[in-house]
Amino acid sequence: MQNAVILINTEKGQVRAVAERLADVEGISEVYSTCGRYDLVAIARTRDFESLAQLVTEHLNRVEGIRDTETLNAMQVHSRHDLETMFSVGW
Amino acid sequence: MQNAVILINTEKGQVRAVAERLADVEGISEVYSTCGRYDLVAIARTRDFESLAQLVTEHLNRVEGIRDTETLNAMQVHSRHDLETMFSVGW
Amino acid sequence: MQNAVILINTEKGQVRAVAERLADVEGISEVYSTCGRYDLVAIARTRDFESLAQLVTEHLNRVEGIRDTETLNAMQVHSRHDLETMFSVGW
Amino acid sequence: MQNAVILINTEKGQVRAVAERLADVEGISEVYSTCGRYDLVAIARTRDFESLAQLVTEHLNRVEGIRDTETLNAMQVHSRHDLETMFSVGW
Amino acid sequence: MQNAVILINTEKGQVRAVAERLADVEGISEVYSTCGRYDLVAIARTRDFESLAQLVTEHLNRVEGIRDTETLNAMQVHSRHDLETMFSVGW
Amino acid sequence: MQNAVILINTEKGQVRAVAERLADVEGISEVYSTCGRYDLVAIARTRDFESLAQLVTEHLNRVEGIRDTETLNAMQVHSRHDLETMFSVGW
Amino acid sequence: MQNAVILINTEKGQVRAVAERLADVEGISEVYSTCGRYDLVAIARTRDFESLAQLVTEHLNRVEGIRDTETLNAMQVHSRHDLETMFSVGW
Amino acid sequence: MQNAVILINTEKGQVRAVAERLADVEGISEVYSTCGRYDLVAIARTRDFESLAQLVTEHLNRVEGIRDTETLNAMQVHSRHDLETMFSVGW
Amino acid sequence: MQNAVILINTEKGQVRAVAERLADVEGISEVYSTCGRYDLVAIARTRDFESLAQLVTEHLNRVEGIRDTETLNAMQVHSRHDLETMFSVGW
Amino acid sequence: MQNAVILINTEKGQVRAVAERLADVEGISEVYSTCGRYDLVAIARTRDFESLAQLVTEHLNRVEGIRDTETLNAMQVHSRHDLETMFSVGW
Numbered sequence: 001m002q003n004a005v006i007l008i009n010t011e012k013g014q015v016r017a018v019a020e021r022l023a024d025v026e027g028i029s030e031v032y033s034t035c036g037r038y039d040l041v042a043i044a045r046t047r048d049f050e051s052l053a054q055l056v057t058e059h060l061n062r063v064e065g066i067r068d069t070e071t072l073n074a075m076q077v078h079s080r081h082d083l084e085t086m087f088s089v090g091w
Numbered sequence: 092m093q094n095a096v097i098l099i100n101t102e103k104g105q106v107r108a109v110a111e112r113l114a115d116v117e118g119i120s121e122v123y124s125t126c127g128r129y130d131l132v133a134i135a136r137t138r139d140f141e142s143l144a145q146l147v148t149e150h151l152n153r154v155e156g157i158r159d160t161e162t163l164n165a166m167q168v169h170s171r172h173d174l175e176t177m178f179s180v181g182w
Numbered sequence: 183m184q185n186a187v188i189l190i191n192t193e194k195g196q197v198r199a200v201a202e203r204l205a206d207v208e209g210i211s212e213v214y215s216t217c218g219r220y221d222l223v224a225i226a227r228t229r230d231f232e233s234l235a236q237l238v239t240e241h242l243n244r245v246e247g248i249r250d251t252e253t254l255n256a257m258q259v260h261s262r263h264d265l266e267t268m269f270s271v272g273w
Numbered sequence: 274m275q276n277a278v279i280l281i282n283t284e285k286g287q288v289r290a291v292a293e294r295l296a297d298v299e300g301i302s303e304v305y306s307t308c309g310r311y312d313l314v315a316i317a318r319t320r321d322f323e324s325l326a327q328l329v330t331e332h333l334n335r336v337e338g339i340r341d342t343e344t345l346n347a348m349q350v351h352s353r354h355d356l357e358t359m360f361s362v363g364w
Numbered sequence: 365m366q367n368a369v370i371l372i373n374t375e376k377g378q379v380r381a382v383a384e385r386l387a388d389v390e391g392i393s394e395v396y397s398t399c400g401r402y403d404l405v406a407i408a409r410t411r412d413f414e415s416l417a418q419l420v421t422e423h424l425n426r427v428e429g430i431r432d433t434e435t436l437n438a439m440q441v442h443s444r445h446d447l448e449t450m451f452s453v454g455w
Numbered sequence: 456m457q458n459a460v461i462l463i464n465t466e467k468g469q470v471r472a473v474a475e476r477l478a479d480v481e482g483i484s485e486v487y488s489t490c491g492r493y494d495l496v497a498i499a500r501t502r503d504f505e506s507l508a509q510l511v512t513e514h515l516n517r518v519e520g521i522r523d524t525e526t527l528n529a530m531q532v533h534s535r536h537d538l539e540t541m542f543s544v545g546w
Numbered sequence: 547m548q549n550a551v552i553l554i555n556t557e558k559g560q561v562r563a564v565a566e567r568l569a570d571v572e573g574i575s576e577v578y579s580t581c582g583r584y585d586l587v588a589i590a591r592t593r594d595f596e597s598l599a600q601l602v603t604e605h606l607n608r609v610e611g612i613r614d615t616e617t618l619n620a621m622q623v624h625s626r627h628d629l630e631t632m633f634s635v636g637w
Numbered sequence: 638m639q640n641a642v643i644l645i646n647t648e649k650g651q652v653r654a655v656a657e658r659l660a661d662v663e664g665i666s667e668v669y670s671t672c673g674r675y676d677l678v679a680i681a682r683t684r685d686f687e688s689l690a691q692l693v694t695e696h697l698n699r700v701e702g703i704r705d706t707e708t709l710n711a712m713q714v715h716s717r718h719d720l721e722t723m724f725s726v727g728w
Numbered sequence: 729m730q731n732a733v734i735l736i737n738t739e740k741g742q743v744r745a746v747a748e749r750l751a752d753v754e755g756i757s758e759v760y761s762t763c764g765r766y767d768l769v770a771i772a773r774t775r776d777f778e779s780l781a782q783l784v785t786e787h788l789n790r791v792e793g794i795r796d797t798e799t800l801n802a803m804q805v806h807s808r809h810d811l812e813t814m815f816s817v818g819w
Numbered sequence: 820m821q822n823a824v825i826l827i828n829t830e831k832g833q834v835r836a837v838a839e840r841l842a843d844v845e846g847i848s849e850v851y852s853t854c855g856r857y858d859l860v861a862i863a864r865t866r867d868f869e870s871l872a873q874l875v876t877e878h879l880n881r882v883e884g885i886r887d888t889e890t891l892n893a894m895q896v897h898s899r900h901d902l903e904t905m906f907s908v909g910w
Contacts, residue, residue, distance in 0.1 A: 002777070003121075003123055004581070005096065005123060005125065005132045012248075012249075013243050013244075015239055015243065016167075016239060016240070016243075019167070019169045020169060022169070023169035023170060023171065029170060029171075029172055030094075030168060030169070030170040030172065030174065031168070031169040031170065032094055032096060032163075032165035032166075032167070032168055032169075033165065033166050033167040033169075033235075033239050034096065034163040034164060034165055034166065035163060035164045035166060035186070035238070035253040035254065035255040035308050035309060036161065036162075036163045036164070036252060036253065036254070036308060036309035036310065037161075037163075037252060037309065037310065038163060041096045041163055041165075043134075049730070049777045052803070053579075053803035053804055056581070056803060057561055057562060057579050057803055057804055058562070061559050061561065061562075062559075066558075067558075070127065070128075070582060070583060071127070071581040071582065072123075072125040072126060072127045072128075072129060072132055072581070072582070073125060073126045073127070073581040073801050074123035074124065074125055074132075075123075075124050075125065075126060075780070075781035075784060075785055076107075076110070076123070076124045076781055076785055077121060077122070077123055078110045078111060078113070078114035078121070078122040078123075078124075079114060079120060079121040079122065080114065080120075081120055081121065081177075081178065083121065086172075086177050087172065093231070095308070103789075103794075103795075104789050104790075106785055106789065107785060107786070107789075124781075124785050126581050126582060126732070126784070126799040126800065126801040127581060127582035127583065127798060127799065127800070128582065128583065128798060140184070140231040143257070144257035144258055144306075147257060147308070148257055148258055148288055148289060148306050149289070152286050152288065152289075153286075157285075158285075161309060161310060162308040162309065163308070163309070164255050164308040166234070166235035166238055166239055167235055167239055185303075185305055187278065187305060187307065187314045194425075194430075194431075195425050195426075197421055197425065198349075198421060198422070198425075201349070201351045202351060204351070205351035205352060205353065211352060211353075211354055212276075212350060212351070212352040212354065212356065213350070213351040213352065214276055214278060214345075214347035214348075214349070214350055214351075215347065215348050215349040215351075215417075215421050216278065216345040216346060216347055216348065217345060217346045217348060217368070217420070217435040217436070217437040217490050217491060218343065218344070218345045218346070218434060218435065218436070218490060218491035218492065219343075219345075219434060219491065219492065220345060223278045223345055223347075225316075252309065252310075253309070254305070254307040254308060254309045254310075254311060254314055255307060255308045255309070256305035256306065256307055256314075257305075257306050257307065257308060258289075258292070258305070258306040259303060259304070259305055260292045260293060260295070260296035260303070260304040260305075260306075261296060261302060261303040261304065262296065262302075263302055263303065263359075263360065265303065268354075268359050269354065275413070277490070322366070322413045325439070326439035326440055326488075329439060329490070330439055330440055330470055330471060330488050331471070334468050334470065334471075335468075339467075340467075343491060343492060344490040344491065345490070345491070346437050346490040348416070348417035348420060348421055349417055349421055367485075367487055369460065369487060369489065369496045376703075376704075377698050377699075379694055379698065380531075380694060380695070380698075383531070383533045384533060386533070387533035387534060387535065393534060393535075393536055394458075394532060394533070394534040394536065394538065395532070395533040395534065396458055396460060396527075396529035396530075396531070396532055396533075397529065397530050397531040397533075397690075397694050398460065398527040398528060398529055398530065399527060399528045399530060399641070399693070399708040399709070399710040399854050399855060400525065400526070400527045400528070400707060400708065400709070400854060400855035400856065401525075401527075401707060401855065401856065402527060405460045405527055405529075407498075434491065434492075435491070436487070436489040436490060436491045436492075436493060436496055437489060437490040437491070438487035438488065438489055438496075439487075439488050439489065439490060440471075440474070440487070440488040441485060441486070441487055442474045442475060442477070442478035442485070442486040442487075442488075443478060443484060443485040443486065444478065444484075445484055445485065445541075445542065447485065450536075450541050451536065457686070459854070504639070504686040507712070508712035508713055508852075511712060511854070512712055512713055512834055512835060512852050513835070516832050516834065516835075517832075521831075522831075525855060525856060526854040526855065527854065527855070528710050528854040530689070530690035530693060530694055531690055531694055548868070549758075549760055550672070551733065551760060551762065551769045562804075565804070565806045566806060568806070569806035569807060569808065575807060575808075575809055576731075576805060576806070576807040576809065576811065577805070577806040577807065578731055578733060578800070578802035578803075578804070578805055578806075579802065579803050579804040579806075580733065580800040580801060580802055580803065581800060581801045581803060582798065582799075582800045582801070583798075583800075584800060587733045587800055587802075589771075595821075595868045598894070599670075599894035599895055602672070602894060603652055603653060603670050603894055603895055604653070607650050607652065607653075608650075612649075613649075616673060616674060616764065616765075617672040617673065617764070618672065618673070618760070618762040618763060618764045618765075618766060618769055619672040619762060619763045619764070619892050620760035620761065620762055620769075621760075621761050621762065621763060621871070621872035621875060621876055622744075622747070622760070622761045622872055622876055623758060623759070623760055624747045624748060624750070624751035624758070624759040624760075624761075625751060625757060625758040625759065626751065626757075627757055627758065627814075627815065629758065632809075632814050633809065640849075640851055642824065642851060642853065642860045653895075656895070656897045657897060659897070660897035660898060660899065666898060666899075666900055667822075667896060667897070667898040667900065667902065668896070668897040668898065669822055669824060669891075669893035669894075669895070669896055669897075670893065670894050670895040670897075671824065671891040671892060671893055671894065672763050672764060672891060672892045672894060673763060673764035673765065673889065673890075673891045673892070674764065674765065674889075674891075675891060678824045678891055678893075680862075707855065707856075708855070709851070709853040709854060709855045709856075709857060709860055710853060710854045710855070711851035711852065711853055711860075712851075712852050712853065712854060713835075713838070713851070713852040714849060714850070714851055715838045715839060715841070715842035715849070715850040715851075715852075716842060716848060716849040716850065717842065717848075718848055718849065718905075718906065720849065723900075723905050724900065740885075740886075741880050741881075743876055743880065744876060744877070744880075761872075761876050763823070763875070763890040763891065763892040764889060764890065764891070765889060
């Protein structure tokens with residue numbers, strides 16, 4: 001499983017709408033509306049790196065109301081949880 | 092459940108060691124070593140806001156090798172997964 | 183009680199109008215027009231974290247004339263005053 | 274009454290200690306440990322502008338563990354609370 | 365007397381016009397067009413802090429052609445000149 | 456007369472001492488300790504541009520406790536005051 | 547052979563289209579769509595420095611959808627590969 | 638002779654046109670189109686400081702296609718060349 | 729093949745030495761010393777994403793003289809060259 | 820002839836000494852101590868691009884007292900002066 005943390009700023013007044021649109025995109029497992037410098041943080045969890053690349057370069061581009069994104073691609077994961085099993089149901 | 096995304100830069104040469112130390116901290120569910128401007132991104136998931144505050148202001152402070160942290164506290168969560176059930180086992 | 187400090191920049195020529203609109207929003211206890219990099223600083227004091235989240239993600243979004251906000255959510259409070267009693271009248 | 278919002282970053286591992294020291298300084302009414310780009314936000318409330326100037330240029334300088342401060346001096350206050358009465362007891 | 369240094373950037377091609385407009389505003393004693401990151405630096409010298417607050421939050425807002433301002437409010441003055449006498453004529 | 460606005464940050468705990476040292480430097484007419492991103496703002500007023508250059512590149516260098524300076528050299532002055540007469544006494 | 551690394555941000559929704567247009571420009575050997583602060587990174591490899599200058603100042607200017615570019619011109623190359631032979635076919 | 642280095646960014650697609658317009662402005666001796674964060678660097682060399690001030694605050698303002706300028710005014714010159722003689726022909 | 733562009737700043741006086749050390753690291757195909765904001769740009773080309781992650785999180789950490797790195801991981805490649813064949817010899 | 824503009828910040832108190840050292844380096848034609856964000860701006864003029872690369876990556880590295888440099892390499896020159904003849908005497 002390939003994970004990525006996506007830092008997002010939205011157009012004015014679009015925080016909630018973008019959060020809901022993003023949560024429906026395949027490959028996005030969670031969207032948090034956050035305090036601080038970013039409006040939203042999305043966690044992407046895809047089968048492999050190619051799916052992540054497609055998600056970021058194509059699907060994210062089509063979500064309306066996004067102003068800026070910065071993708072932090074995970075190179076290694078450290079967790080006591082078996083994230084792979086928890087999130088991959090249905091692949 | 093209270094979630095937070097913590098952006099972390101570490102002392103030089105300490106990325107892996109800090110990641111392992113953080114993954115052992117109670118309340119940190121995942122630590123990702125990432126491409127881009129941050130060395131690590133940790134996801135905190137605690138029972139409530141008070142536990143998160145304690146985690147960030149006290150426990151994180153004691154982890155060696157951290158240079159800088161910026162906590163993005165989640166105000167709302169949008170997810171098709173039941174994160175509460177998935178991550179709260181054992182509380 | 184949950185406190186937050188909200189740093190705000192307004193549209194040009196809107197500092198005073200936005201300050202007055204914000205001061206009327208439930209949960210905002212004080213609005214300061216300030217010297218320096220930010221036009222306004224608002225202090226939010228809500229019953230609990232959920233009310234703060236709602237205030238920031240929904241009510242603030244509807245205030246006209248705001249260009250940018252950055253919410254600094256309080257994790258701990260240190261004060262010789264009993265802020266809880268002073269500000270919670272009417273809850 | 275003169276108000277100011279002071280954004281503070283502390284030396285590593287000193288967040289809590291600095292918060293406690295600041296809360297004891299005369300003229301500082303509240304200290305918040307916060308999420309995001311700043312470690313602490315202190316609210317100064319002094320009798321007049323001269324007292325504020327003295328607090329910032331002299332007393333703050335003597336508090337150990339502070340790395341950086343940025344004072345946002347309030348020029349106007351908008352509040353439904355009578356802050357003057359609430360905070361000036363004892364002057 | 366209350367002094368403040370105001371760093372200003374203007375709309376494109378408006379440097380000279382804004383400088384002349386600002387120099388006519390009561391409370392602005394000098395306007396410098398400057399090299400470097402800011403187009404103009406204005407020095408405000410008012411009777412007291414309240415007049416400065418009014419100047420910055422109201423009068424400056426009405427000057428056309430200003431894009432951005434950052435007010436650096438003086439807390440203490442060190443000078444071999446008697447600025448108070450030099451600049452307060454007519455108050 | 457050549458004017459310049461010098462934005463200054465000092466070593467920790469040195470704001471007041473540097474302000475006093477600077478106020479004694481020939482060519483520095485005023486030093487303000489300020490709110491916001493800079494610790495001090497000094498106004499230099501010299502006979503001509505060569506004196507200003509010497510002040511900035513040589514005399515300022517010798518003042519202890521300065522961490523960073525940024526000189527904003529004035530190209531034009533707009534003022535209702537006769538600054539030349541007011542500040543040039545003794546040249 | 548003269549090499550340069552060109553960091554590129556595109557207009558919203560134009561990442562893929564710009565990548566394809568750039569890959570067709572003579573002198574651009576590779577275009578990467580990347581994670582992090584930049585949308586695209588292009589590698590230019592030209593016969594000599596004059597060709598690179600022409601590529602950057604003229605041809606790049608005509609590619610639609612580019613918002614910002616920053617060219618990092620290579621002064622020396624360290625590689626175990628014979629880049630000159632690998633990329634210069636056809637000159 | 639008064640020298641200044643002017644860092645310039647232009648409107649999109651205007652680098653070459655602005656460079657040519659600037660090179661025709663009296664007092665601008667050289668215009669370089671550059672790699673890196675700035676599109677153009679112009680070197681101004683004028684008879685004295687007043688001419689430079691006029692060039693920057695008036696003539697530069699009228700050149701179309703410029704988005705941003707930052708003037709770095711020279712306070713001292715160190716050179717094995719006699720720049721004064723080389724560049725002042727015709728004054 | 730997985731590509732990444734790594735922006736690098738080195739300790740003072742270490743540009744050339746770090747460039748040579750990096751060029752010897754397996755998986756780094758080219759190192760450019762560059763003009764502008766970064767000292768070096770390295771291109772990593774590895775068999776797959778796991779090898780890249782190992783290169784960045786482990787091998788790069790051990791190269792002396794590096795001060796800061798920012799890895800821009802390639803999600804898609806557009807090139808008229810068959811980079812896979814050109815660079816994968818020996819895998 | 821290859822030109823480059825080099826933006827330089829020096830160690831504290833070293834502006835003049837570094838300026839003098841740089842002016843003696845072969846290939847550096849002028850060094851300006853400047854107002855604003857940079858301490859010094861050096862103009863490099865070398866026979867060709869290879870000499871410039873050698874100057875920047877090797878000779879500049881050996882000059883003591885430099886803290887930071889950013890080289891803006893010229894891709895095209897627009898000037899009414901015959902810079903080539905003026906500066907190349909002795910090559």
